[in-house]
Amino acid sequence: xxxxFLEISNGTAISRKxxxxxxxxxxxxxxxxxxxxxxxxxxxxxYEDIDNDSYKNSNAIKLLAVLRTNRVHAxxxxxxxxxxxxxxxxxxxxxxxxxxxxxxxxxxxxxFGIVPEGHPWLKMVRYHPNSQGRPDVFGNDYAKxxxxxxxxxxxxxxxYPYYSVEGKEIHEVAVGPVHAGVIxxxxxxxxxxxxxxxxxxxxxxxxxxxxxxxxPKAEPKRLPxxxxxIAGDTSVANAVSFAQVIExxxxxxxxxxxxxxxxxxxxxxxxxAKKIRTIALELERIANxxxxxxxxxxxxxxxxxxxxxxxxxxxxxxxxxxxxxxxFGKGLVRPGGVRFxxxxxxxxxxxxxxxxxxxxxxxxxxxxxxxxxxVRDRFEDCGVVSRSDAHELGLVGPAGxxxxxxxxxxxxxxxxxxxxxxxxxxxxxxxxxYARATVRADEIMQSIAIIKNLLQEPIETSIENxxxxxxxxQIDKGNSKLLSDFAPDSFVVTINEAWRGELSHSxxxxxxxxxxxxxxxxxxxxxxxxxxxxLRNTEISDFPLNNKSYNLSYCGFDL
Amino acid sequence: MLDTLKNRIKQGYRTxxxxxxxxxxxxxxxxxxxxxxxxxxxxxxxxxxxxxQDAINIEKKKVDMGRxxxxxxxxxxxxxxxxxxxxxxxxxxxxxxxxxxxxxxxDLAKHSKQHFKKLFGRSLQLRxxxxxxxxxxxxxxxxxxxxxxDLARFGINFVASPRHADGLVVTGPISKNMKTAxxxxxxxxxxxKVVIAVGSCAITGGPFRGYxxxxxxxxxxxxxxxxxxxxxxxxxxxxxxxxxxxxKNV
Numbered sequence: 001x002x003x004x005f006l007e008i009s010n011g012t013a014i015s016r017k018x019x020x021x022x023x024x025x026x027x028x029x030x031x032x033x034x035x036x037x038x039x040x041x042x043x044x045x046x047y048e049d050i051d052n053d054s055y056k057n058s059n060a061i062k063l064l065a066v067l068r069t070n071r072v073h074a075x076x077x078x079x080x081x082x083x084x085x086x087x088x089x090x091x092x093x094x095x096x097x098x099x100x101x102x103x104x105x106x107x108x109x110x111x112f113g114i115v116p117e118g119h120p121w122l123k124m125v126r127y128h129p130n131s132q133g134r135p136d137v138f139g140n141d142y143a144k145x146x147x148x149x150x151x152x153x154x155x156x157x158x159x160y161p162y163y164s165v166e167g168k169e170i171h172e173v174a175v176g177p178v179h180a181g182v183i184x185x186x187x188x189x190x191x192x193x194x195x196x197x198x199x200x201x202x203x204x205x206x207x208x209x210x211x212x213x214x215x216p217k218a219e220p221k222r223l224p225x226x227x228x229x230i231a232g233d234t235s236v237a238n239a240v241s242f243a244q245v246i247e248x249x250x251x252x253x254x255x256x257x258x259x260x261x262x263x264x265x266x267x268x269x270x271x272x273a274k275k276i277r278t279i280a281l282e283l284e285r286i287a288n289x290x291x292x293x294x295x296x297x298x299x300x301x302x303x304x305x306x307x308x309x310x311x312x313x314x315x316x317x318x319x320x321x322x323x324x325x326x327x328f329g330k331g332l333v334r335p336g337g338v339r340f341x342x343x344x345x346x347x348x349x350x351x352x353x354x355x356x357x358x359x360x361x362x363x364x365x366x367x368x369x370x371x372x373x374x375v376r377d378r379f380e381d382c383g384v385v386s387r388s389d390a391h392e393l394g395l396v397g398p399a400g401x402x403x404x405x406x407x408x409x410x411x412x413x414x415x416x417x418x419x420x421x422x423x424x425x426x427x428x429x430x431x432x433x434y435a436r437a438t439v440r441a442d443e444i445m446q447s448i449a450i451i452k453n454l455l456q457e458p459i460e461t462s463i464e465n466x467x468x469x470x471x472x473x474q475i476d477k478g479n480s481k482l483l484s485d486f487a488p489d490s491f492v493v494t495i496n497e498a499w500r501g502e503l504s505h506s507x508x509x510x511x512x513x514x515x516x517x518x519x520x521x522x523x524x525x526x527x528x529x530x531x532x533x534x535l536r537n538t539e540i541s542d543f544p545l546n547n548k549s550y551n552l553s554y555c556g557f558d559l
Numbered sequence: 560m561l562d563t564l565k566n567r568i569k570q571g572y573r574t575x576x577x578x579x580x581x582x583x584x585x586x587x588x589x590x591x592x593x594x595x596x597x598x599x600x601x602x603x604x605x606x607x608x609x610x611x612q613d614a615i616n617i618e619k620k621k622v623d624m625g626r627x628x629x630x631x632x633x634x635x636x637x638x639x640x641x642x643x644x645x646x647x648x649x650x651x652x653x654x655x656x657x658x659x660x661x662x663x664x665x666d667l668a669k670h671s672k673q674h675f676k677k678l679f680g681r682s683l684q685l686r687x688x689x690x691x692x693x694x695x696x697x698x699x700x701x702x703x704x705x706x707x708x709d710l711a712r713f714g715i716n717f718v719a720s721p722r723h724a725d726g727l728v729v730t731g732p733i734s735k736n737m738k739t740a741x742x743x744x745x746x747x748x749x750x751x752k753v754v755i756a757v758g759s760c761a762i763t764g765g766p767f768r769g770y771x772x773x774x775x776x777x778x779x780x781x782x783x784x785x786x787x788x789x790x791x792x793x794x795x796x797x798x799x800x801x802x803x804x805x806x807k808n809v
Contacts, residue, residue, distance in 0.1 A: 127736055128736075128772070145771070151735065157736055177740045178688055178740050178741075178744055180719035181687075181717075181719070182689070182697050182700050182717055183689065184694055185688075185689055185690070185740065206691070206734065206736045206740070207689075207691045207692075207731075207734060207736075207737070208734055209734055209767050209772050209773050210767075210770055210771070210772035210773075211767075213770075213772075214770050221609065221610075221611045222611045222766065224611065225611045225612065225628055225630065225766045226766045226767070228766075229693045229695075229760070229766040229790075232692075232693035232698065232791065233694045233698060235693075235695065291698075304563055304566060304567055307705065307706050308566075308570055310705035310706065311705050311707050313702075314705060318585075321584075321587075322585050322587065323587070324587060325585070325587035325588045325589045325629075325631065325644075326588075326589075326629075326790075327699065327791075327793070328698075330628070330630070330695070330790060331629075331631060339631075339635075340587065360570075367562055367563065367566050371562045372562075372563070553694070555692070555694060558691075558734075
């Protein structure tokens with residue numbers, strides 16, 4: 001298919017000048033055409049084009065889209081395409097043509113005050129004022145404080161037009177932001193007839209910390225810590241994504257080689273570091289999946305596996321603790337490599353533990369998903385999302401795979417040690433709680449096998465070479481200086497398979513190598529609408545079960 | 560049914576004997592920092608400069624555990640000469656000023672208010688509010704209910720309603736959008752009430768400190784009785800703090 005979008009590579013820096021800057025109409029036409037032909041949206045966001053000469057006069061905002069297609073191209077199954085355009089102050093909504101744009105357009109409207117005309121569902125996403133001082137798209141009243149920061153006058157997500165269903169026997173159930181358990185805040189609004197949910201609307205934003213605005217302003221030395229706190233249960237995947245972004249920007253020969261071959265520019269951590277990152281990513285995946293299977297078991301009042309899985313989740317977190325001193329892998333991954341090595345004695349201890357756990361996990365999975373008919377009765381046909389709905393909503397990760405969308409970024413865009421690992425296709429067809437549970441159970445066993453394989457041979461990494469830009473070990477070099485030494489005028493997008501699905505980080509630098517924009521897309525950005533879809537015509541009492549089968553991130557979404 | 564029973568026998572008994580017996584955490588775990596008072600000022604300056612959380616007080620040669628995320632950068636830079644993170648996970652404090660430490664902390668049990676022990680020593684019901692927490696602190700509070708820690712054996716539970724709660728456990732840097740909900744939860748609790756700040760974010764804003772979308776610490780919004788530092792604090796740190804602060808004879 002012909003397109004005016006540029007083909008780009010995952011995790012490879014290109015000059016911003018290379019990205020085709022199309023007129024809005026051409027941009028819209030091409031983006032819609034690609035997405036209609038089964039392309040998926042990886043990123044679609046706005047940024048301030050501060051190097052543009054006319055910037056000061058016109059507040060030049062650009063829109064940038066990164067799409068992925070699964071057509072075979074140059075021997076690869078998946079390809080990325082990118083283009084930008086100058087953002088008009090309002091434009092005919094792309095969602096009108098093609099649903100997958102809907103949440104991205106809402107986000108752009110909220111962050112930059114740009115109106116997608118005709119958007120069918122134009123509501124706020126995270127409840128914060130736009131960064132441009134433009135009139136609020138959603139009609140909220142805001143003011144400027146003494147430091148020049150905009151803030152809403154009402155301090156809780158308020159002016160929000162919930163979807164409502166009318167009728168004599170209709171009732172609404174409102175839950176949150178403070179929930180009953182030890183979990184993050186969000187608001188759920190159910191429109192029910194009797195016990196049956198007709199529609200669920202999920203309004204988030206309570207967790208909004210302003211991560212994307214903070215990153216370009218923060219001292220460079222703070223960045224890894226901020227990144228690891230985007231979503232604590234996805235610390236490793238976020239840290240790896242960030243490391244890849246930075247590594248592709250700090251290659252010394254970047255400037256000279258720019259026009260030769262894109263693929264050579266990226267700084268490569270040594271193989272040992274790649275292996276350790278891969279082990280940490282898989283441990284993160286296992287720990288979360290194991291914990292969620294336990295929670296699912298608890299939600300159908302089958303307590304033995306709930307307790308066993310709860311304990312085993314801790315055992316996997318403790319393996320991460322053993323490697324780096326933190327149960328969530330915080331502090332392990334830094335640009336350039338990893339901060340902790342796995343020497344022989346540690347490798348053997350990890351192997352001993354995972355061998356022991358493998359049998360236990362397999363036993364309890366069997367107990368939960370195979371030998372107990374009452375569990376199957378609750379899991380099967382509960383919260384079904386059809387394959388076509390999943391496709392339209394753009395579901396990713398286990399949520400998408402449970403509906404038959406086999407996409408797995410570890411196979412499609414392998415990074416770290418994944419090019420050497422065969423990741424099995426793991427798609428189910430039923431799209432119900434049972435499918436989501438079995439996808440995760442399968443992945444637990446696959447990930448255990450991956451880790452065991454990686455632990456078989458000695459892992460050699462030079463932690464002294466790691467931490468580019470931070471130079472933990474080199475006292476003479478200032479920290480911040482190196483980290484701000486980025487390639488100028490560059491653009492990078494990275495894709496990794498976090499445990500919830502496709503996680504993407506993207507960066508744009510100005511002519512001095514300073515960060516203009518750092519965009520994070522958590523897989524939950526796609527998948528929350530999957531949960532809402534699951535609840536249609538489902539008993540309201542099955543909400544906890546469905547919710548846990550996805551276990552989406554509030555803070556990863558809210559940023 | 561038979562399978563369930565068989566599985567139960569295989570699983571065995573898993574609950575920790577802590578606090579009756581001590582428990583050792585792995586060598587790479589970073590707990591209470593120990594600060595050498597005899598370090599070269601050059602090294603101290605380098606560490607302070609490199610600290611991503613600006614948690615090192617150069618003049619007093621102390622670390623602010625409220626800010627610290629226990630990343631270990633200073634330990635690596637000084638090769639353990641200036642700051643060394645010990646495996647001691649018992650480092651929670653009752654007064655904010657004690658967060659600034661050189662490695663010796665006052666006895667938490669003695670600093671806890673004695674009437675709390677009388678009131679809550681046998682039964683303590685807690686309500687947790689995540690106010691923009693990243694889910695790490697929340698997760699490591701949640702695990703206290705798993706068989707290994709089994710918090711309920713001490714008469715401590717997390718409850719669903721603030722009306723049923725004696726104490727409020729807050730995580731996260733308290734985003735603007737959660738402030739009102741947090742205050743309403745606090746107000747809904749009956750007196751006397753206890754407030755516990757868990758994690759670097761809740762104590763000082765943590766990685767997000769100084770940014771207008773979040774607060775600079777829970778105590779700027781409601782009074783705090785117990786501080787549990789960490790990013791996130793290890794479950795044993797939480798367990799130790801709750802037991803020492805509230806129980807009578809631990």
